[in-house]
Structures are given as C-alpha cells and as structure tokens.
Amino acid sequence: MATFAKSTFSASTYATFRPSYPASLFNTVIAYHRGPKRLCLDLGCGPGNVTREMSRHFDRVVGTDPSPGMIAQARASISGTEMGKYSHVEFREGFAESTSDVGEGEVDMVVAGQAAHWFDFGRLWPEMRRLVRKEGTVAFWGYKDHVFVDYPEATRLLQEYAYGEHPDKLGSYWSQPGRSYLQDQLRVVRPPAEEWSDVQRVEYEPGTKGKGSGEGVVSMEKALTVGEVKAYMRTWSSYHGWREAHPQRTARGQGGDGDVVDQLVDEIAEGAAHFRDEGSVVNVEWGSSLVMARKR
Template sequence: MATFAKSTFNSASYAAFRPTYPPALYNTVLNYHRGPKNLVVDLGCGHGIVPRYLSKEFKQAIGTDPSPNMIKQSKESTSSSEYPNVEFHVASAESLPFIKDGSVDMVVAGQAAHWFDYPRLFPELNRVLRKGGTMAFWGYKDHVYVSYPAASKMLVEYSYGMDQEKQLGSYWSQPGRSILQDKLRPIKPPEDIFEDITRLEYEAGTEGPNSGEGTMFVNKKMTMKQSMDYMRTWSSFHEWEKLHPNDKKRSEARSGDLIDWMYDEMKKAEGWTDEDMELDIEWGSGLLMARKRE
C-alpha cells in the first residue's frame, strides 16, 4: 500500500506543506479541453485542492483517493455551501463503479499518476470518458533551491544515495519515483484509445528563478523551516522514519533526524543561518494530456 493511503499518514501536514498548482497550469489543461464541461474526475485527489478549483469550470467535480484519511481531509476542507457541486469517494483510480459509462468529460491526476496500475487504468478510463474527453495528468519531481547550487546538489545526494542510515534512495517506492523523475514520460496512453497526445515539461535550474528549461508550473517561496517540514511529507522519509524511531526532529528538543542532518550540511555550504529566511524553490514537472478518440 502506498504510504499516503496508510492510516498512520499525516494528511494535515501533507495539505499544509505541499506546493499548490498555479492558474496557468489549470488554464493550460482547460484550453486543451474541447466540448462539454459537465463532469470532471480527479484521481488520487489527496486533500481535494484540484476538485475544488475545477468545480468552478464544471457542473460537477468528483475526487477519488484510496486513502480514507485523505478523503476525510478533503471533505473537511470543502464547504458544501461554497462547493455544492463537489463530492469525494474512497476509491482506487482503476475501479470507478459509481461512475457511468461515457459520462466523464475530463479526468485529471495531480501528483498521483505515478502510483497507478496502467494495464487496469486505461480500460477503465476508456469506459468512463466520453468520446473526445480529456485526460490530463501532471506531477512534479524533486525541488531545487534555484539560487543555491550547492544545497541543490546535496538534496539530490541525500534523496537518492543508497546509505540506509543517512540517505533516502532505498526508501522510495518504485517504479513510481522513477516515473516522476522522468516527468511522466513512461506513461504512454494507448493510441488506439487516445489521440492528440501532448507533453509539457520543466527542468529547474540553479542560476536563479526561472533559470530552468521548459514550461514551469510548480514553484513556491518557503522558509528553510517550511522546506524541512515539506520534505518530512515525503513517502521515502516516512519509510526511513519507521526504521529510525529514536531519531526525531530537533525542533521537538530531540537529537535530530535525517532532514536536520541534511540541512546542517546545507547551512555550512551556503552560509544559511536563519531558519526563517525565504528560499525560492522550483520543481521539475511533467504534464501529459490526451483526448479519447472520437
């Protein structure tokens, strides 16, 4: 089971520290879409940010997630008076029995597509999408401290090195993480079902904001402390944490955890001193769009 679907996962922290998606991303997807906007379905909806946003554009928005905790968080964050046309279901992406054949105008997935079982998913999408309906999946990979190349290099070393004591490489779920790292390129919509397949990608740079290549969709200013808390929402960190129960974060008056140790090195390399200093952060990303054949 994915870390995010487990009962021990802190969905409130996930909602607080994960980056959000800008209007430019939604507008790109909406401009690609053709035809009616009756029903949009978000697969792996997490805390419900995407269904809430798209509910302004569609008559009905449905969010699904296999995690009861995430669905609980979604419902608590979605006022029925403000969002009367949004509903949420505990469900896997690959099985949507509560959705009628050919009734979906758009199906989306934000930071969830790398978890899906595609031999099962594509037939289900073929069933629920109307002809000409849109599939839009997007995901972001590692963040980059765009003005701090040394810290960015250390982030990669800590994230993917294979030292089980001090690095996270062996704790990522595969092939999911590799799919994200490759900006969703391994996801290949069957051409007998989909057409007009389009990809937009971004690779962040380290020469300042907007120094990367491609179309940027995911960026955020974070304090150093916030960026540490963001990394503590990573699935790999949660797996590391299970095997190191005595290593707790320093802010709780403990000796420190892997994130504290990593930032100790970053502080030395970059001269960071104030954990409330703001960092410009960008994420490499991939957006995949396709239409169901007429």
C-alpha cells in the same frame, strides 16, 4: 500509495506543506478541453486541492483516493461554511483503476495531480476508455524534486540525501517504480494511440543559475523559508519510511536531537550560511510535467 494510506500518515500535514499548483497550469488544462463540462473525475485526489479547483469549471466533480485519511481531509476542506460553495463536489474512497460507480461515457474530463505515478496503467487505460466520452480528455501532471535555484551545492546535497542508498538517507525508502516515473517526467504516461489523440506534453527541468534558468515551461515555483522546506520534505513518502526505520531520531522542532532533514540542512548550512536561519527565504522550483490527451 500504501504509505499515504497508513493510519500513521498525517494527511493534514500533507495538505499544509505540499506545494500548490499555479493558475497557469489549470488554465492550460481547461483551454485544452473541448465540449461539455458536466463531470470531472479527479483520481488520487489526496486532500482535494485539485478537486476544489476543478469545481470552478465543471457542473460536478468527484474526487477519489484509496486513503481514508486523505478522503477525510478532503471532506473536511469543504465542510462548514463553505459547504454551499462546494455542493457539487463529492469525495469517495477508491482506486483509479476501478470506478464502477461511474457510468460508461459519463465523464467529460479525468485529471490526476501528483498521482499518476501510482497507477497501474495496464488496468487504467481500459477504465479510462470506458469512462470518458468521445472527445473527452485526460490530464495527468506531477512534480519531482525541488531545486534551490540559487544554490547549486545545496541542490547537489539534496539529491545525495534524497537518493542515497545508505539506510540513514532517503533513497532506499521511495516506493518504486513510482518515484522513477516522476524522475522521468511521467514519460510512462502513454495513452494508447488507437484510443487517444492530440497528446500534448509540457515539461520543465529546473536549473541552478537563478529563477527560470531551467529548460521548458516553468510551472511550479515558490519562495519558501528554510523551515517550510524542511516541513515539505517531511511529507515525502520516503521520509515516512525513514521515520519507521529510525524511530529514535526525532526532529529538533519536536524536541529531539535531529532527523535526516535536520542533518541535510545542517550540512548545506556549512557551505551556505543563509540556511542556518529557518526563517531565511530561498527560491525553489520543481521539475514538472503535464500530459494531456483526447479520446478519439
């Protein structure tokens, strides 16, 4: 989480170019939940996308994040003319493993979108036991790398650049073990059986034979321009680390000679002319996972 908490990280860019979650995911989470919907706690809320969506279903929603920049961005997202709409939403700076300002058994549901891979589960589960009421629920979900479902070679090159250990590529700049947790479909999320029941997992592993060619239940998919794909990759924590190590290399869109993302797309375009135009549209799917559990 340290990358996103840095003052040099752009929370507004993150909010703009990160993929959004489909209505089907939220419908699944809400359908799983039983009983009152008085308070929902959104851990690692980032710019507040999940918090705002959950506010449609709960009397009160609190989003927490250790990054001051993210909390500022989240608060800005509900300011102004929409303040009345979100009067029951609150954002606080804080860590998932310590929410002392929330009372014992006070929470009906805890959610975390693209945040659980940062958690210290040895400390988190005791806190969830304290916070969540009997038969209350937790729902953690996340996504890993995107796949160009119509371009197998482009996907292979993406993986090479994303995880290559050479310092000019991105692999050595991921925060670990968090990235490995996402790669492993959040199987590290194991609610203690003596405290949690009815554990359900929903996963999807994309394929490269067209839309929906993967295994599991499709959750996150989108048609993006090549330019949007580049902008999204530049929100990765590994890219932020790469930039710190290569301050002299600037994206062409910012007047430089090109960065690692430009280099990747240039290499893809050598074999797929479609990628030469930043306005060209490509179909993208993300590997995703959702874990839900109910307090005994």
